[in-house]
Amino acid sequence: MEIVKQGKKAIKNYFENLKKSQEVELFEAKLLIVGEGDVGKTSLMKKLIDPNIDISKEKTTEGIDIRRWDVKTNKTNDFRINIWDFGGQEIYHSTHQFFLTKRSLYLFVWEARKDTDILSFDYWLNTIRILTNESPIIVVLNKTDERLKTIDEKTIQEKFPNIIGFFKVSAKTGAGIDELSQIIRSNIENLPHVGSKLPKTWIDIRKKLEDLNKNYINYIEYEDICKEYYLNEEKSMFLSRYYHDLGVFLNFNDNTILKEIIFLKPEWATDAVYKVLDTKEILLKKGKFNLTDIELIWKGYPKTQHKNLLELMKKFELCFKIPEVEEYIIPELLPQARPDFNWEYKDNLRFEYQYDFMPAGIMPRFIVITNHLIDNNTYWKYGVILKYEGAKALIISEPLNRKIKIFIDGIDKKNLLSAIREKFYYIHKTLNFPPLKEMIPCCCEECKKDNDPQFFNYNILKNYKNKGKQTIECQKTTNDVNISKLLEGIEDFYINIKEFSQKEPIMSHKKVKIFLASGKDMISDREAVELLVNRSNNRLIDKNKYLELVLWEDLKHSFAGDKIQDYINTEMSKCDIVIVLFSDRVGDFTKEEFELAYKNFKARMKPHYLYVYFKDVDFKANSQNRAEFNELCDLKDEIFNKYQQIFNQYDTKESLILQLTNQFQKIIEEI
Secondary structure, eight states: OTTGGGOHHHHHHHHHHHHHSOEEEOOEEEEEEEOSTTSSHHHHHHHHHOTTOOOTTOOOOOSEEEEEEEEOOSSOSOEEEEEEEEOOSHHHHHHHTTTOOSSOEEEEEEEOSOGGGGHHHHHHHHHHHHHTTSOOEEEEEEOTTTOOOOOOHHHHHHHOTTEEEEEEOOTTTOTTHHHHHHHHHHHHTTSTTTTOEEEHHHHHHHHHHHHTOOSEEEHHHHHHHHHHTTOOHHHHHHHHHHHHHHTSSBOOTTSTTGGGEEESSHHHHHHHHHHHHHOHHHHHTTTEEEHHHHHHHTTTSOGGGHHHHHHHHHHTTOOEEOTTSSEEEOGGGSOSSOOOOOOOOTTOEEEEEEESSOOTTHHHHHHHHTGGGEEEEEEETTEEEEEETTEEEEEEEETTTTEEEEEEEESOHHHHHHHHHHHHHHHHHHTTOOOEEEEEEOOSHHHHTOSSOOEEEHHHHHHHHHTTOOEEEOTTTOOEEEHHHHHTTTSOOSOOOTTTOOSOOOOOOEEEEEEEEOOGGGHHHHHHHHHHHHHHHHHHGGGTEEEEEEEHHHHHHTOOSSOHHHHHHHHHTTOSEEEEEEOSOOOHHHHHHHHHHHHHHHTTOSOSEEEEEEEOOOOOOOTTTHHHHHHHHHHHHHHHHHOGGGEEEESSHHHHHHHHHHHHHHHTTTO
16 A cells, blocks of 8 residues: 555556565554553553563653564564554644554553543544544553443444454553453454565665664665665665655655655654643743744754754644744644634635544644734634735634634635635545535525524535536525525635645545445456456556445454444445445345445435446256245346346456446546
């Protein structure tokens, strides 16, 4: 995954290196420990690594602590687990998101101190689900020697099916540690990337870098090491990107300052960042600091690295420089109270983001990346006023209501709104697009005068318009409202405002998810579909499109529990396209998947496209499978008669692939 996202040259480089170098299987993975502060995460980490350690005097983790844990598993006697222990204080949450990686195993740790601890479940489990594509989670109740509390495990697991299980331990006494250790080993070795082939040269270079035992090196020194292993500049760059994406070390080659340095120990760099966030003087100054403050805070760090560490804070979108003075602001530490200012709400262009779950740090990051437009120094932790040309925008975050409200006044409202939405699009992209609704207020006469008007879902309005609808009913007043008027000034999203944007235009691969449902007896046909998808991606990648094939086998490996089919059905309902294959029998689960997919399809929910393919088979009648064949014939007749628009037949794999290829060409652009 980390190589593919770099593009064709990186993929070619990977295979060239495999040819030239001996192959090595990768038996290594990340275990990330998260949870609120002071629940015993660090003690638990140390107890897992060394069951005999005394953890009675353990300090609270500041930032991130990274440890290596070598274990035996069923696959190898030398499995390397890199444990990342995350500090739980709220101030750290907005930066942790940069290190919560996919294809990792998570420990969510809590303790039964008070009822509010249960609220942390919602925050952390949602954060992991959104940022990591639902990586597997082990929920651990720590400090059971002090207090024991039960929770509704069944309900929590129904909401978060990526939870492997719930375990009770005491890091202090060691109770439950052995069982937890075994569960970790058995699950971490089944992560998708474990056992992947890597060129031995890459492993050798990494070992040499680790043996340096340095916190950082300059990029030229790194290239010299790569040259010893016959890697040129381009191949060295691909390797640095790969290890950066894995979190082995940090090298931001898209930043003119940071590209010149490699942080061999990520925790060394992040600890420096967190020192600024934790310094009492900076907290008292509400997030304002200068270079003199930095010299005092980082007195234990080489002065030559202060510039790089400050740039790292900017890269993480934690702070911005106040124009024309050597002072900086950390929006996360700003006062929460709204300052006094006058705002004329009449005739504003309004827009809202309503989140199912609102990740940490969205508003502070927005303030950082739009700081050059801040009007009259009007900003606080949960809001900001921006000014551009003849328009002003008031943007307010309401975390408790999971909303961001936008009010725009002036003569060029729609251009400013488009630019604001582009910035939020960028932030949402880095957060793996959290589920949200873009909402537009009603413009009927009654709602115009109302401080709390009816709001319409932007996607629903677009869908109505695409279907030729002219009006939609305001549920608050029952008035018919003109859809084009509602969308006026909203549709011009990706408008090119060079003066506004400090970043390159956002380019992202548009993902189309395809679910393939069939019985176990159709392995050959399924493999042909997989091959088609892979070949299609080779063609689509240059068009910024990507087909993701979701298979029940893969979902099964990522789930541990009793209701695997419920989990598969839920994942299928997130896909744009569902393909169902039938051969000589129905199969209980395949039929269930089809019925659910068709129900959602008819309700205009996902999947938006549904194709059912029946394979012509040479059936030999016998008493053992006659009933199964009759059931298949009945289903085939039912689908042909009732749902003919989704009915297809094929006799060979080639025929199946030809039909699917034609279907893909018709619908991928539309999706």
